[in-house]
Amino acid sequence: GAVVSQHPSWVICKSGTSVKIECRSLDFQATTMFWYRQFPKQSLMLMATSNEGSKATYEQGVEKDKFLINHASLTLSTLTVTSAHPEDSSFYICSARDYHAHEQFFGPGTRLTVL
């Protein structure tokens, strides 16, 4: 099956710093990548949809200037949490799909803790 990796798997940072999370499709070309956030015992919340070479489409309520998404190649998308605060602490998960595929494959997630 298709493999999606994320790096780092966990990160702890101080309030006010920026954190970059990478999402890579290892064995297929991901024309679309999705970024989700999940708080403990809650459901997945879609943050944004990113198509290669285009600006990301953000869901309502998600600040695009705070959560910067770059999808510069067919195998890599990055999410940068700028000026992180404790309320940004969450489990961030990316997923990827090829345009012709039905499925969406998830990365292993990145656990962010902001002190």
Added chain:
Amino acid sequence: QKEVEQNSGPLSVPEGAIASLNCTYSDRGSQSFFWYRQYSGKSPELIMFIYSNGDKEDGRFTAQLNKASQYVSLLIRDSQPSDSATYLCAVNYGTGNQFYFGTGTSLTVIP
């Protein structure tokens, strides 16, 4: 508004029994339907998908789709304690488009 609804549970079944998970969706334009399993602290993993009315079987898992009634279900036969997880239903409206996820059903299989 595209909504996907699941009973949050928790659903408990004894080991060896059949677990039945249900999902309803609001938009008749839905094209593909997915079941994901998520263990605590982990990201979702795909179990199976279905896009035609009827049943689709894969090992101990059977997905059932009824577009007229707008529901999709997942049956897990011979449930095992390792099946204990949250099961997410997702709906897609065409290739290249985003998925809409339900809130998930928590399943516990009791040894």
